[in-house]
Amino acid sequence: MDIQSLVRELKLKNDNKIVMLVADGLGGLPVEPGGPTELEAAKTPNLDTLAKQGVQGLSIPIAPGITPGSGPGHLGLFGYDPVKYLIGRGALEATGVGFKLGPKDVAVRCNFCTLDAQGNITDRRAGRIPTEESAPLAIKLRQVKIPKVEVFVEPVKEHRFCVIFRGEGLGGDVADTDPQKTGVPPLDPVAANLQNQRTADVARQFIAQARAILIDQPKANGLTMRGFSAAPHIPTYEEVYGLKPAAIAVYPMYKGLAQLVGMEIVGKPNTLAEEIDVLEQAWNDYDFFFVHFKYTDSRGEDGNFTEKVKMIEQFDSVVPRVMKLKPKVLVVTGDHSTPARLAGHSWHPVPTLLVSDTCRPDGQQVFGERNALMGGLGQFQAIYLMPLALAHAEKLAKFGA
């Protein structure tokens, strides 16, 4: 069954508000056998209070055993089948820097590289050129002109930048030009089929002109292209759920992901506290709020258990401000687990808490992985979280007579 099609049919509008607080990479692992996870070790009095009122469970982002990247992880939370709605690397990068992709766009993630006199790559990352040097170069590449194609070039960070081609008949099935090694020239952009021939030609023209523009650069005198991708066709929150959604995030990638499903980016917060400020200010203008907190994931990626615990405690500390707004439904979850012990994303299911006055209490007194295992949500696929939130917000009609 396609749950999203069903929800689309049953959606109801009302003024109830849903808040989804995402602590990126929330789920963890004990450092020592039998020890607590990060969430279990953290002092989270506010989340524990909510655990008594709400239901908790373990969210499976994609499928058992599958470790998600940030894109699929968030799409799942947003209720979109992450395997069906694949977002290419180029599209994700463009979206991440705030570029709004349209239906005629193909986005490509590019790296500056260093070429020798023979045109062979000597450094695939242009000596990890700093952003201050690379951004002006990316902007210089906006001089490239290709007939019947609009070209956008967006600086990203260090050696990375992003190119968007806009025109008729462009497609995303073109192979990467990064040979993944030095001592050889960049590959030629090769189309996977006839339909993508034009895109490969456009890319070839871009590369030739860019090489001419960059010719005198000491480090960044060449480029490689990766992850050609057309704009993903994702139905919006308004279309699927009838919601007017706001996204509050610090990092561009998460703003980008939210934008892909039609959320409006609200405010320009730089800290979690500022994110909650934005939430308060925007409260009357939307009925769904996605609030993204990055640092639980960052400290997990660092392999720093203690710091991840602190980040979870910081996350917990803003919960009373959110509850003061009296959302009809609050969801607290993560897009995946990032156990400090693994210093990276993992496949372990994610502790998830749903609070509303229509929860059937599950007897759990605190929020954590072991409690979630016995919680009222059980183990469930992430895509069911939105239908559950909508149900508790009385935004879903009865199915069938």
Place this chain on the structure above:
Amino acid sequence: MDIQSLVRELKLKNDNKIVMLVADGLGGLPVEPGGPTELEAAKTPNLDTLAKQGVQGLSIPIAPGITPGSGPGHLGLFGYDPVKYLIGRGALEATGVGFKLGPKDVAVRCNFCTLDAQGNITDRRAGRIPTEESAPLAIKLRQVKIPKVEVFVEPVKEHRFCVIFRGEGLGGDVADTDPQKTGVPPLDPVAANLQNQRTADVARQFIAQARAILIDQPKANGLTMRGFSAAPHIPTYEEVYGLKPAAIAVYPMYKGLAQLVGMEIVGKPNTLAEEIDVLEQAWNDYDFFFVHFKYTDSRGEDGNFTEKVKMIEQFDSVVPRVMKLKPKVLVVTGDHSTPARLAGHSWHPVPTLLVSDTCRPDGQQVFGERNALMGGLGQFQAIYLMPLALAHAEKLAKFGA
């Protein structure tokens, strides 16, 4: 979502080893209300030690309420959708006696039967003729010659044997010839459609020649045919998982099933202890080991609770030898439940234990059905067991950026 396609894309190679110990028909039922199941009654100190380190749960072989045969039960454990990959009875039988089916083969399971002077069946199993008498007869049938078709005849056990037709344009859609009663002649092989007409003709020729060869036999002077089946097209473990898999089993059917997914059959063990000998000897040559233990199922089928408990204890006793090899991931499970109380396969989910140093502990102290119900794996479909094992063995890349 097709989890196997996803896993195929994400597979990574490394030297980590996975052991899957299958105690056939492991799951059980209490004999008296409130009593223990076979697994709960058994003294399993070694599995209980592992329960503290690992995660347990209940594996649903096919779907809730569906009782699997050995074929679908094992395919599910191996990660293949058992409803998609149907293995015909003939193919299963041929594979079970070690016959390697090719793409031009159609396998048929045959029974010797006794016919009277009018050609009517008087005994559908030829008086349960012993293997010593039936095997030479089956071999005699190798004299049958059919133009443009290679014919193979393989003895099985008692009244059972197997015929494989190899040639162009053969198919598996031919109806059984066993009328399922006595006093009537065997049915004519009837093709389901034009594409299978040639196979039906070939079968008819085989039957006619076989009758002539068997004419003087007192008991086995006729035959019936069942389960016409082409070789199933199942992708191999190497193709899907990038694994180099070994199968260690005593009984031909399980070797056959393992062979169908591309496992190599290792050793010729006759006991569980010998199976572990083989595991030790083959340790360096493979990265996945399927070890099959038959007698938990056999004693369950006998309806003998006490003896099934003993078999589980015997199974438990070899666990330390397996752990001494330090597999990265150990999976202990069954292909289905065979409660002694039901004296047969059942639909009840199967207690399953996964042990690895990346498990999120679930607080369970012993391995058993009631504990599995509260375990970290929850209730899950058997086809997710391989993805989970691969994830814990670090053999799956992240999905999406």
